[in-house]
Amino acid sequence: MSDFTNNFWNLYIVVLTVLGVLGCAVLLYSQSKYKVAKHNGPVGTTGHVWDEDLTELNTPMPRWWMWMFYLTIVFGIAYLFLYPGLGSYAGKLGWNSAKEYKAELAKADSEYGPLFEKYRQQDLKAVAADPQAHAIGERLFLTYCAQCHGSDARGNKGFPNLTDKDWLHGGAPETIKQTIMNGRHGVMPAMGAALGSDKDIENVAHYVLSLSGSAASDPIKSVFGKSKFSACMACHGAGGVGNQAMGAPNLSDKTWLYGGSAETIMETIRKGRDNTMPAFGDFLGESKVHVLSAYVWSLSNETK
């Protein structure tokens, strides 16, 4: 693997590094000796005289120190041989940080894997009743799910509330697990053109409101809207009760994914909605998703 698009930079670094190490060795060797003429100057000076009478005292460094310097050079060469450091040379040991990360990941998996595996063998409802699994599930949820569904799992605009009994695709433990494993893609087509004028859209919106008995629904408009609602029935059903097989929301309750005002519903009808729950199966692995599913299910169900 080369980190450089052009081999020039690779060579540049190799040459600089090698010259640097060699330079240190040469400097050290050349400076350990100093040639002076015999009988030159008093004893205890290097014989170096400048500015008329200034002399350099011979105050030597201990020899073991010099050898330590040489040792650091040997260490540096050995290091460059074993580890990546010379341009794109990978090093004899083949170490790199990505491998180390994977090794640590594998170590963690082998350490905690058996625990998750134990829960994976159990029924989801049994896992939900286990306090330790609940605590693990909560931590997983706070790490991977809270960004969209909120720390309290009550969702957000466009992100479903997971603590109520209302489910787009079904609230059985196995269904929840399937949702987390494979993700979901919910599409509401833009119905504006199919329904007709703005007036028609407004009427349908008020009919939709009337299905859940909302006080905001205008009775006259909803009567006009009822006839146009047939365009919506294919997915939401005759009474607007929704269809969990398709992920079509129930319109006859007071739970709204995007908001329950006439304006928001009109916008949904006009432009449609496109919503994605990402798949976590490949990322987290089935055993972790198993514990997580049990936790999510327990949010809206008594486990005792």
Add this chain to the structure above:
Amino acid sequence: MNAPEPQVIRMYEARQEIYPREAKGRYASLRWLCVWLTQLAFYGLPWLTWNGRQAVLFDLTTRKFYLFGLVLWPQDFIYLAALLIICAWLLFLVTAVAGRVWCGFACPQTVYTEIFLWIERKIEGPRSARMALAKQGPSLRKFSKRTAKHLAWGLVALWTGFTFVGYFTPIKVLGAESFTLAFGPWEWFWVLFYALATYGNAGWLREQVCKYMCPYARFQSSMFDRDTLIVTYDAKRGEPRGKVAKDTGLSVNGGSCIDCTMCVQVCPTGIDIRNGLQYECIGCAACVDACNSVMDKVEQPRGLIRYSTDRALATGMSAQDIRRRAMRPRVLIYTAGLLLVVIAVASSLVLRTPLKMDVIRDRGSMGREVDGGAIENVYRLQIMNTTEQPHRYRIVAAGLPGLVLATTDEVTLAGTETRAVPIRLRAPHGAGQAGSNKITVQLTALDDPALTVKETAVFIVPR
């Protein structure tokens, strides 16, 4: 005449071996007392038990430092900085008053060298015997003595390395492991590394550490002044030196110094104190002990070499005057600085609450409207119970009229547990202004009202 032959001078010199003679006297005893005190503390502390765990344990894997009843968390890292500041001030103060007494009496380099020298003396004999042994060619006697010495040094070094690691990993577990040598790789590394450092520094490098490696030796002179106590040779009284004259006890030349060179022989850094104050002098006062015992023998007053100050030596001040000069601005400033930091740290330790909380607002939601028009915000409370006992806490939010917790307001944490607790705060319709509102979240232990932390946060009301 021929051109002079070029001569090669080596810029690096081989070490001059030093064989310090054993000094006996007041200061030698004091140094041994320091050796005993510091080493009893170092080797003994990790074996003490407190609250059913090791009393002093720096647990790096769980990042908790246990110091008897005190548990320090990474958030308390400031205390390490404070400890270093205190050490620095203490060093300044002690150095200004009494020079390098730290070096001469309490520095680990000195203490371990003293222990290793004691072993050397027990096995190879006194200074003259050691020098003779070193000059000797290879022999069985020399080989066995050297082997015994290095074995003994190695054992002390290994025990030191073992004890050192015992501060970071439970020492009783480590002790059990050491019978089967079942250390982990890092335990092996640090036991051997610290043992090797002890063996190398106290056995081989010795004064070289003080002369060439120690940074403190480089800057200690900036704390010195003319009133700092130093080990000095009273040249006025000692010179001119010479052989001892039989009748007077003075030298034949009339000075008190009889040129017996005992002060040079006992010096662990190999200097001659009679040449005046030198940077190699670590202030161990071995030469004072040596000279005093010689002065006793020739029936002269003690104190030819003594602790004195530069000014006292020049002006002939009395001991009382020297003590009076100790109260000078430099010393008073160092003392004040030291006291300030010590008081600040002590009060901070006493007043600190062993409970920590961070309030983190959910960033995905700006605040949601629920039934009846009330507004809810979601928070995650990162709660750290830094005591070793479990506690039940009550969460209270305030800052907006009618602000309540929509979730449970009580939470239980086990000892030294950290938990993220999600909470929902609900404000009635119309409370606060659109946008952000300042609120506070307070956490109080039900069984101990002193365990209270209060954090500010923001409550967002959608426009």
